[in-house]
Amino acid sequence: MSGVGAERTLEIANRVEKFVRDVVVPYEQDPRRDYHDCPTDELVIEMREKARAAGVLTPHILPDGSHLSQRETAIVLQRTGLSPLGPLACNTAAPDEGNMYLLGKVGSADIQQRFLKPLVEGRARSAFFMTEPASEDGAGSDPSMMKTTCKPDGNHWVIDGRKAFITGAEGAKVGIVxxxxxxxxxxFLVDLPDPAIRIERVPNTIDSSMPGGHATVRIDNLRVPADQMLGNAGEGFKYAQIRLAPARLSHCMRWWGACQRANEIATDYANRRQAFGKHLVDHEGVGFMLAENLIDLKQAELMIDWCAGVLDTGAMGTVESSMAKVAVSEALMRIADRCVQVMGGSGVTSDTIVEQVFREIRAFRIYDGPTEVHKWSLAKKIKRDWKAANSH
Incomplete structure (x- = not known):
């Protein structure tokens, strides 16, 4: 990046970082959590009002409605991720960030006014209803297995089925089904809550950064007006692909910021704590772990920037985002694990965010496609490319 765009982006990013470090970080010890240890909507609303006042709410979408480039978005979202609460406070969290991106790209004027506007303003949360229960052989990493059905009925569509691991469904006001x-x-775009969409359970999960948890949902005879369908019947996977790569990458951006902060905490600990006659950082085993963290952070940062650059050309970036998701999530897992190890007993307590970051990154290795699914997809491409190159 260079010129006016770079200056604008850095100005936004610096304001975001100051807000997250000065205002959001103190909220990390706030007791307002639900029964799954996730932040309550009351806490989110309070932080968002402060973000609004500071001019850092939804910072990746400019006042005229235009979106920062993916490379610019990376710089800003990495700063929001410096606290697990930062993306919630600044309105850059999943699934809202991905849903805003999708609706901004393909939503009609009416859909954008009705469903997108309250999301951008940070006055509503959303949920993306795609994944289905594995116990019913429903869609998980393979969306072609989808069992939830929709049938036309006059000027409406009727939807029936079950969904699982629907992040933020409890308390959401906007649904994409x-x-x-x-x-x-x-x-389809739907208003929530709706009596036809019933939350059956919200399981306890290893992560605890997303309000509403990851619900299992029953959809019975949900009637949706035909004009609330995105595009035409049969185009759902095409629109899912538009959301897919940027959403994968923005996960990488946010959690990169969290690992940057966890590494700061571990580094501070290692430079203050003494054992066996010297500071921990002077013990090769500890100092080398922190050095490896710096290497992994830089490699992950460059991978994010590379993939963002591909998306900024207008390419779908399916292959590149799979590569980035694998490389970054695995690197961040190594970083989070080392931070816990460097801090010893302190690293497994909730006295700092290091323990939570470890849990969140472990979940991230599964969300938006497990590492193994991405590798399998890449391996299939390798085989296709080889066949194409060797066919005569």
Whole structure:
């Protein structure tokens, strides 16, 4: 980046970082958590009002509605991730950030006014209803297995099925629901809550940064007006692909920021704590772990920037985002693990965010496609490319 765009981006990013470090970090010890240890909506609303006052709410979307480039978004979202609460406070968290991106790209004027506007303003949360229960052989990492159905009925569509691991469904006001019609996959916008969408359970999960948890949901006879379908019947997977790569990458951006902060905490600990006659950082085993963290952080940062650059050309970036998701999530897992190890007993307590970052990154290795699924997809491409190169 260079010129006016770079200056604008750095100005936004610096304001975001100051806000997260000065205002959001103290909230990390705030007791307002739900029964799954996730931040309550009351806490989120309070932080967002402060972000609004500071001019850092939804900072990746400019006042005229335009979106920062992916490379610019990376610089800003990495700063929001410096606290697990930062993306919530600044309105850059999943799934809202990905949903805003999708609706900004393909939503009609009416859909943008009704569903996108309250998300951008930080006055509503959203949920993306795609994943289904594994116990029913529903769609998980393979969306072609989708069992939820939608059928036309006059000027409405009727949706039936079950969904699982729907992040933020409890308390969301906007829903994007994927279902299968005779023409193929379809995507609908719905107002929440709706009596036809019933939350069956919210399981306890290893992570605890997302309000509403990851719900299992029953959809019974949900009637949706036809004009609340994104595009046409059968185009659902096409729209899911538009959301897919940027959403994978923004996860990498946010959690990179969290690992940057965890490494700061571990570094400070190692430089203050003494054992066996010297500071921990002077013990090769500890100092080398921190050195490896710096290497992994830089490699992950460069991978994010590379993939963002590909997306900024207008390419779908499916392959590149798979590579970035694997490389970054695995690197961040190593970083988080080393931070815990450097801090010893202190690293497994909630006295700092290091323990939470470790848990969140462990979940991130699964969300938006497990490492193994991405590698399998890449391996299939390798085989296809080889066949194409060797066919005569």
């Amino acid at each position: 994927m279902a299968k019609s005779d023409e193929g996959a379809c995507m």
